[in-house]
Amino acid sequence: VVTQSPVTLSLSPGERVTLSCRTSHSVGTYLAWYQQQAGQGPRVLIYDTSSKATGIPARFSGGGSGTDFTLTISSLDPEDSAIYYCQQRGSWPYTFGQGTKLEIK
Amino acid sequence: DVLLVASGGGLVQPGGSLRLSCVASDFNLGLYILTWVRQAPGREPECIAYISPTSRTIYYADSVKGRFTVSRDNAKNSLYLQMDSLRVDDTAAYYCARDDFWGQGTLVTVSS
Numbered sequence: 001v002v003t004q005s006p007v008t009l010s011l012s013p014g015e016r017v018t019l020s021c022r023t024s025h026s027v028g029t030y031l032a033w034y035q036q037q038a039g040q041g042p043r044v045l046i047y048d049t050s051s052k053a054t055g056i057p058a059r060f061s062g063g064g065s066g067t068d069f070t071l072t073i074s075s076l077d078p079e080d081s082a083i084y085y086c087q088q089r090g091s092w093p094y095t096f097g098q099g100t101k102l103e104i105k
Numbered sequence: 106d107v108l109l110v111a112s113g114g115g116l117v118q119p120g121g122s123l124r125l126s127c128v129a130s131d132f133n134l135g136l137y138i139l140t141w142v143r144q145a146p147g148r149e150p151e152c153i154a155y156i157s158p159t160s161r162t163i164y165y166a167d168s169v170k171g172r173f174t175v176s177r178d179n180a181k182n183s184l185y186l187q188m189d190s191l192r193v194d195d196t197a198a199y200y201c202a203r204d205d206f207w208g209q210g211t212l213v214t215v216s217s
Contacts, residue, residue: 032204034150041144041198041200041207041209041210042144042150042200042207043207044204044205044206044207047204047205048204051205053205053206054107054205054206085149085150087150087152089204092155092164093152093164093166093167094140094152094155095152096149096150096151096152097149098149099149
């Protein structure tokens with residue numbers, strides 16, 4: 001089971017935010033983060049806990065290990081408004097959290 | 106540009122079949138573990154199939170086991186998903202994916 005928190009949040013441009021993802025068993029560092037903007041498919045932001053996918057802005061960073069992981073956006077941009085999912089890849093079936101909906105005021 | 110282009114989706118009746126294809130551009134697909142991921146409207150994504158680079162290791166989600174078959178042809182830089190006995194709850198956007206990159210998806214609608 002993969003649990004994300006918070007479920008929703010509303011923040012202003014320029015603010016810093018940290019999203020949380022917790023897994024029910026250790027997945028080592030096999031944890032990925034995705035961004036899904038309205039009407040689009042998910043985009044890989046971070047894989048293997050902290051490796052950034054190609055083209056992802058520097059303001060996105062990932063951390064953690066074992067069962068507790070974070071995605072940090074250092075300075076929010078209006079285009080960051082989206083649903084963020086984490087996914088464990090430590091064991092099959094790979095499973096996603098329910099998502100965190102981030103609104104930029 | 107690195108691309109994964111999925112195709113083969115469409116409207117099909119319950120009990121019918123579809124074959125999805127995914128072609129890679131600008132990289133050697135044969136070097137990567139690949140997965141098929143689907144996302145039903147308003148739901149989180151679901152990983153439904155996994156295939157290792159040589160096809161030696163294959164996994165399925167319980168929701169599709171016995172009905173879907175994943176395969177690959179590394180010489181053609183392609184990944185496939187044969188979907189049989191389709192059900193209404195298989196309706197979703199289907200994506201081919203590697204660890205750091207997803208394709209654009211193809212829509213499957215199962216309806217009478």
